[in-house]
Amino acid sequence: MLWLKAFHIIFMVAWFAGIFYLPRLFIYHATNQIGNNEKVINEQFKIMERRLWFFVTPFAVLTAIFGFSLIYMYGTDWLKASPWMHAKLTLVALLYIYHGYLFKLMRDFQHDRNKHSPRFYRFVNESPVIVLFAIVILVVVKPF
Template sequence: MSILWLKAFHVFFMIAWMAGIFYLPRLFVYHAETKEQVVRDQFKVMERRLWLFITPFALLTLVLGIAIIYVYGAPWLGASAWLHAKLALVALFYAYHMYLWHLVKVFARDENTHSPKFYRFLNEAPVLALLAIVILAILKPF
């Protein structure tokens, strides 16, 4: 497979993953705001299904990213300082993804203790990390 195909699918699956990873905390905002159990139960289903839907995209993003690194080779990896910074930020996104799973389970047990404001911040903060990843990948500043 051509490196360009690997990159194209890597970017596609990353975009699909990010769409879901930005929407899930928005669901948490609405879930935290509601007092009606019927509505809470509906959010539980939506949150769980969305997390399960986007997780394969996260895994495919990872597999294709590793494939790209493999194709370029160890010397390229060693010489690409920008990539090391990008991978550190990407690792934070995978930790964030797992934290969202934790929150899905907290909401499923009706044990949420955070405010809607907390989830708004949780929803918006990763945008800056994604911006940094895109800048690193496109500009390769160092």
């Protein structure tokens, strides 16, 4: 059980590193499009974004696999008696939706269809921090 927890946390941290950095690349990419719009730099951002996406997506999958393995090991009675876990799973579902949205944004950049400003991407970049805080508090404090 402790090995499952350890791997769940390891892959979650690696996944979060990626979902924090990918929107940061979007900020720089959008800034370049507004500024000098150099084609070589735009193409380099496209490569970096694509590679990062395909690097971190397996971490998202492994986070889910180890997380659901833990829920399975604890059992359905434990899950029913843990309302904090229901809140956590709701937030986690939002993170997977966010992850999918990052894919959509990346594809927009890949096809030169970006319509958002660097300021928009700053908001996108910072929003998962709030979700991370809430998840950690739910898991550690178990407020309900």
